[in-house]
Amino acid sequence: MLTRLSPLSELATRLRTARYPLAADWRAVDEWFRPWAAQSGLREELRSQLRALSTAEAGKVLRSSRETTTHFAWCLLDSPSDPFSFWLHEYKAQEDWREGYADSVHNHRYHFCTTILRGDYRHERYETTIEAGTGLISSARRRRSTVCRAGTSITMLADEFHRIPEAADGTMTFLVKSRPVSSFSLSFDPATGIGHRHVPVEVRLGELADRI
Numbered sequence: 001m002l003t004r005l006s007p008l009s010e011l012a013t014r015l016r017t018a019r020y021p022l023a024a025d026w027r028a029v030d031e032w033f034r035p036w037a038a039q040s041g042l043r044e045e046l047r048s049q050l051r052a053l054s055t056a057e058a059g060k061v062l063r064s065s066r067e068t069t070t071h072f073a074w075c076l077l078d079s080p081s082d083p084f085s086f087w088l089h090e091y092k093a094q095e096d097w098r099e100g101y102a103d104s105v106h107n108h109r110y111h112f113c114t115t116i117l118r119g120d121y122r123h124e125r126y127e128t129t130i131e132a133g134t135g136l137i138s139s140a141r142r143r144r145s146t147v148c149r150a151g152t153s154i155t156m157l158a159d160e161f162h163r164i165p166e167a168a169d170g171t172m173t174f175l176v177k178s179r180p181v182s183s184f185s186l187s188f189d190p191a192t193g194i195g196h197r198h199v200p201v202e203v204r205l206g207e208l209a210d211r212i
Contacts, residue, residue, distance in 0.1 A: 037115035069100025119171025136195035
């Protein structure tokens with residue numbers, strides 16, 4: 001998909017040629033992601049590249065993308081040889097949200113940087129208490145709540161917890177993710193006080209035969 005000089009190919013080249021392991025020093029990625037995301041033309045570039053997809057390229061995007069309870073996660077670039085991947089998140093209308101991940105207190109298995117292309121959402125950061133016996137979140141305290149508008153950039157490390165309780169209709173974000181640095185993630189429902197551990201299907205495959 002990234003075949004010409006553009007904001008996206010510029011970002012991909014910089015990530016590929018970094019002189020340090022990206023996942024080990026994601027704060028350094030954040031330092032130059034923010035000014036990169038602030039340049040004009042990113043929305044137009046994404047729009048042009050999506051319109052120019054060949055049938056084969058569109059099929060690859062569809063196979064790698066997924067629907068969540070709150071948004072569609074479109075995979076724009078995910079090559080096994082790259083230490084990163086590019087995504088576009090398209091948030092559903094609020095009335096179509098189902099209880100799930102984005103609106104729970106949660107972390108991720110990877111680090112990421114994101115910028116809001118259009119719309120806005122409320123972003124909350126949390127401190128959590130993890131129960132030693134279960135390894136699950138037993139309580140969460142909100143540290144900060146901010147309405148993030150178009151042009152805002154955010155970075156989250158895998159051990160940080162956040163929540164997006166609401167998003168304006170039509171909100172779309174661009175993300176660059178590191179490769180997973182953990183085999184699972186955690187979430188917590190503030191309303192019920194119930195915590196969950198999330199293990200992706202690909203991690204479970206090695207033990208699948210033993211569970212039959």
